[in-house]
Amino acid sequence: MGLRIDVVTIFPDYFGSPLGVSLIGKAAARDDIRFGVHDLRRWATDVHHTVDDVPFGGGPGMVMKPDVWGDALDEITGDGSGARLIVPTPSGMPFSQDMAARYAAERWLVFACGRYEGIDGRVVEAMRARMPVDEVSIGDYVLAGGEAAALVMIEAVGRLLPGVLGNASSAGDDSFGGDGNPEGAMRGLLEGPVYTRPRAWRDHEVPEVLLSGNHAAIARWRRDMALRRTAAHRPDLIPALRDLDRRDRQVLAEAGFPVNGEDMAH
Numbered sequence: 001m002g003l004r005i006d007v008v009t010i011f012p013d014y015f016g017s018p019l020g021v022s023l024i025g026k027a028a029a030r031d032d033i034r035f036g037v038h039d040l041r042r043w044a045t046d047v048h049h050t051v052d053d054v055p056f057g058g059g060p061g062m063v064m065k066p067d068v069w070g071d072a073l074d075e076i077t078g079d080g081s082g083a084r085l086i087v088p089t090p091s092g093m094p095f096s097q098d099m100a101a102r103y104a105a106e107r108w109l110v111f112a113c114g115r116y117e118g119i120d121g122r123v124v125e126a127m128r129a130r131m132p133v134d135e136v137s138i139g140d141y142v143l144a145g146g147e148a149a150a151l152v153m154i155e156a157v158g159r160l161l162p163g164v165l166g167n168a169s170s171a172g173d174d175s176f177g178g179d180g181n182p183e184g185a186m187r188g189l190l191e192g193p194v195y196t197r198p199r200a201w202r203d204h205e206v207p208e209v210l211l212s213g214n215h216a217a218i219a220r221w222r223r224d225m226a227l228r229r230t231a232a233h234r235p236d237l238i239p240a241l242r243d244l245d246r247r248d249r250q251v252l253a254e255a256g257f258p259v260n261g262e263d264m265a266h
């Protein structure tokens, strides 16, 4: 039952606390997710448990040995059937909310966390013959290894599993509002600010409209704020927005993004 996640790493201790706390830990306690964390060095064959070697062709750093990785993934996945192998790497395809939703619908994910300059390229090549393999990047920066990226993806996937959230509906409408809520009014937009009590704090008041009880006005205000924040923080998302109304276009124009006629639905 639920999603099986295996992680292969030379730092298995890195995963202890993150996978044990919060919603991921609760999901694991309820068998919504099951984890296996494996020390790659278990499959090293020499006395020093070596997992890396010098790069063919020269250059800086070390490369992870294919034989060690091959034996580890063979033993963990068996014939590979049913598993999807995910390799965090800065040269992978960008991770997204859509991918998190697709991974949440899988039965078995195996994360191969590299270190040094990465894993010998033949490992991905060989594994692709037996199972789907995704090389995935969580952003344009270089980490010291794939572990932190794997944790990011596990958390994004974990919160989408049925029964993981206390309030199962709150996954639907937050920032990166595409997720699980494809018909939502905020699709493609970043979420604006949120507020709670007290009404006044350090001379800052909660926006009046949120106290009005006028639900249409509140929804319109939230959309205005989402449009402004998207224009300011993610201007690259603006051209993909669809079905903009007159007010949307006015808000975007005020934010410095006049939207051209083809995108005008009204």
Ligand code: JAH
Residues within 6 Å of the ligand: 088, 089, 090, 113, 114, 115, 116, 117, 118, 136, 137, 138, 139, 140, 141, 142, 143, 144, 145, 146, 149
């Ligand atoms: C660094 C193996 N997209 C973030 C990301 C993911 C993985 C790595 N770096 C950045 C990485 C060294 C070795 C993976």
